[in-house]
Amino acid sequence: MRIGILGSGLMGAKLGTIFARAGHDVVFSYSRSTKKLEKLARDSGPTASAGTPAQAAQNADAVLVAVHWSRIDDLLKQAGGLARTVAITCSLPMNADDSALIVAHTSSGAEELAKKAPRARIVSAFGTVPSEVLFSVFERRRRKNRPSLLYSGDDAKAKRVAAKLISDVGFEPIDAGPLRIARYTEPFTLAVAQLAYEGDRGPALAYRFEWSRESKG
Ligand SMILES: NC(=O)c1ccc[n+]([C@@H]2O[C@H](COP(=O)([O-])OP(=O)(O)OC[C@H]3O[C@@H](n4cnc5c(N)ncnc54)[C@H](OP(=O)(O)O)[C@@H]3O)[C@@H](O)[C@H]2O)c1
Numbered sequence: 001m002r003i004g005i006l007g008s009g010l011m012g013a014k015l016g017t018i019f020a021r022a023g024h025d026v027v028f029s030y031s032r033s034t035k036k037l038e039k040l041a042r043d044s045g046p047t048a049s050a051g052t053p054a055q056a057a058q059n060a061d062a063v064l065v066a067v068h069w070s071r072i073d074d075l076l077k078q079a080g081g082l083a084r085t086v087a088i089t090c091s092l093p094m095n096a097d098d099s100a101l102i103v104a105h106t107s108s109g110a111e112e113l114a115k116k117a118p119r120a121r122i123v124s125a126f127g128t129v130p131s132e133v134l135f136s137v138f139e140r141r142r143r144k145n146r147p148s149l150l151y152s153g154d155d156a157k158a159k160r161v162a163a164k165l166i167s168d169v170g171f172e173p174i175d176a177g178p179l180r181i182a183r184y185t186e187p188f189t190l191a192v193a194q195l196a197y198e199g200d201r202g203p204a205l206a207y208r209f210e211w212s213r214e215s216k217g
Contacts, residue, residue, distance in 0.1 A: 001161070004056030004063040006030050006075055010131040011090050012066035013040055015169065018138045020044035022168040029056035030067060030075055053079035062161050064126070065089040069109060070096060072116065082120035086158040088165065089113050090127035092186055101187060110152070110182035123153035123162040124182035126169075128189045130196040132203040134169065141170030147206030148174045150188075152181040174209055 002025040005016040012028070017040065020026040026048040028037045037050035057063050057079045065087055067075050072091065076082065093109035095102050103112055110124035128150050129137075137147060149171035153159045159175065166173040176185060196203040 001025070001061040001165075002059060003027070003165070004029065004051075004053075004058075004060040004079075006053050006056060006063050006065050006079055007067035007071070007091075008037055008040055009066065011126065011134075012064060014131050014134045015064055015066070015090075015126060016040065016048070017044045018134060018169050019165065020048040021138070023047065024165075024168075027051045027056040027060075029053045030071075030078065057082060057085055060085060062086040062088055062158075062165065065091050065113065066126075067091055068098075069093045069102070072113065076117055082117045085120050086123065086155075086161045087113070087117065087120040088123045088125050088158075088162050090125065092127055092189060101190065104187055105183060108180070108182035108186050110179050110186070114154075114179060121153075121155040121158035122179060123151055123155070123158050124179060124185060125149065125151035125162045125166055125173075128185055128192060129171075129206050130193065130203045132196065133206045136204055137170040137206055139170075141168075145208065146170060146172040148172050148209045149206075150174050150176045150185050152176040152179055152185065154179045171206070172208075 005012045005028045008028045008031045016026045028040045041048040041050045093103035114122045163173040196205045
């Protein structure tokens with residue numbers, strides 16, 4: 001697949017690197033430093049390059065939206081609205097100092113993004129784990145019991161693309177249902193972040209859902 005990375009910070013840089021290592025074509029974009037984007041592309045191998053958000057979105061099978069909530073409008077302007085594009089968002093609707101969600105319970109960042117980019121095919125994914133765990137999940141992707149990763153969306157085809165990428169990174173994709181479920185998964189991330197950054201076991205943390213045999217009836 002050809003994947004555009006819109007926001008090449010902690011999440012975008014790591015996920016883009018992993019997507020490239022998994023064999024996808026990746027375009028890193030939306031950093032304040034062109035040099036950083038070029039280095040990320042070099043370090044990620046021959047299938048990666050650096051570009052503008054518009055270049056990253058052009059002909060992309062999927063884009064990853066990985067910017068601070070305050071940058072969303074600017075990003076969409078630069079990327080060109082993302083019409084018909086599968087847009088996987090890990091961006092949480094946090095306030096300026098990242099201390100609280102500014103959208104929650106009755107809506108979500110993913111749903112607000114869908115309103116801002118009504119022709120994009122939005123999937124909420126990757127936002128429920130800290131960036132610190134991504135490389136180790138990828139390195140251990142051949143293990144039997146993979147960590148789970150929740151995703152949600154309203155477009156079945158876009159969700160299949162997201163599930164493939166989630167699986168390529170090394171997680172077990174768990175379909176949490178329609179996009180509105182992001183209003184529950186986004187706050188869940190704050191509980192994960194509390195464990196990751198305030199707990200005493202470090203931030204390289206993932207989670208796993210298990211169904212007991214009895215649940216099948
Ligand atoms: N970090 C995590 O563990 C984590 C986990 C779950 C969800 N999330 C969510 O994922 C999204 C991305 O998080 P992140 O930690 O990857 O963010 P980040 O490290 O701050 O990366 C954001 C990217 O946006 C770029 N950017 C371009 N113009 C900018 C400007 N004017 N001001 C600030 N940044 C600008 C940054 O550029 P530079 O390259 O120049 O910095 C960077 O590449 C956020 O919505 C966050 O809530 C993060």
